[in-house]
Amino acid sequence: MRVIINGDKNLYTKFVESHPKGHILQTLEWAAVKDDNWGHIYVMVEDQGDIKASMLLLIRKLPIIGKNMIYSPRGPVCDMHDKTVLTFLITEVKKLAKQYNAIMLKIDPDIKADDSEVIKNLKDLGFMRNEEALNFEGIQPRFVFRLDIRPDLDELMANFHSKTRYNIRLAERKGVTVRMGTRQDLPAFHQIMEVTGLRDNFVVRPLSYFEKMYDCLHDRGYLELALAEYQGQIVSGIICLFCGDKCWYLYGASSNEHRNVMPNYLLQWEMIKRAKERGCTMYDFRGVSGDINPDNPLYGLYRFKKGFNGEFTEFIGEFDMVLSPMWYSIWQKAVPAFRKARRKVTLMLKRSKEDVEKHEHDAAGGME
Template structure:
């Protein structure tokens, strides 16, 4: 079993594999390189005897100015059976080759795995990885913990009935007050940026530039949506969400300082959960906790 560094002509095959795997993540598909256009990109695959991909890791490459080295990062990678030592070792050998090729000093990965998975952690240690988090662990790149709603075998009515009483009440307020939530085109990006700016100022975080969100929506195409919430024709809430493989992910959200009493964000989340149900996703990921 040998690692293979894929060529761009093989990226469609990579994407089909990633989308079909339980460990799928939109940040591991080849389109992500177009979003992170200021990084380089390579993809490593491991194949079985039939030539089928059974493991992959998509790697972003950040050059470090002046010193001629790089930082390698696999967001939510690798995509494989995380308890398969042979496949993980194969993928690691491919990453080692990339590290030599790009003179990298560090490779970081943050796979989609429970923090309590001691079997995976043991394999990772065997392969030379160290587990760390906090300010030294680049925690701002991906949240350490995600909050997820599992949808497998559940319908809209069951999900609604399992919401807390307060959440159901807030949904009713949004509907009663005439809030409308719908997916929109990029012609609403300026309104979304207005809301993002207000949210960043209110909650004390830096926001990405408009061009980033434009690339995000363009690169992911049908796998991403911009949702906007309206009250009396005015945009008061916005969100960007992805739908890739078995997961729908709430990635960015913003809201106005006014009209929050109409509870637009509750209806926003509910409409995005409905998209996950309609497309057969097994997970709705609220992301970004911790």
């Protein structure tokens, strides 16, 4: 076996797209989306003329300390039960990580939580499993719903929860329509994304990020934007990503108006149909909480996605190979506190801005 570093891009892409564990987050186009803050390298393992494994490595400079972290989102792409190939790959990647002065190598593979063989393989290679997280504490969601969309549309619809079927048909009866969006629709999508973030208490990326994501992924066929309209107004939208025979629902946004006509249900149904047209066999609804107590503030998201009858899936989570124990310990303590503070300040500023704009609007209305 031999390792190939930054080799033939077409060969790398073909392998990622065709492998059962291939993932959009392992594509070179995704690396381009992230290149404002992350550098990257990509590796392949070749054995007797065949590619056996690949791995996209995102590299980020850590502030102050002058060292790096390396992260492979949903990597590596290989049969992780094949310990010979996995050991060779990780050994070579570890050498690269040391060359880049990294304090750790982080992975979060697309492997189910009950796969004890892969967990053992990773621990034997020196990885440490992060603490369990029930909500969205990790970089990628630990819990998702995944729907097998190989059955025909009638069977898929019949397997949805009765309330989900009712809401899809209600949206159709009320005159909600769905169309595929373009880059010119991104400002309108982002506007309702901001509304959604304030309503559901999460921080929204700037419009420029969505524009860059569109530019990097759409022409390649990796991204589609769908919009639901009611009475001539965009009321909700979703962004889905595609790679090989898989589709991921990445972002969803909805207005505070006309939620009673259930546009979000129809959007999901139309995008499931779109994924089938493209030859996909799996539709991933992405993150939900692992805490399915109805009192959990995230339970509504769980209930919405559960209605489409996907498989509730838990992944093995994040595994870190620690290369600098002291700096890794500092990182583990500092980053969660920083993210929590940043999120709190960002949401506070957004709400303050919204209050000011509302006050100005009300004042203007009073003078008319």
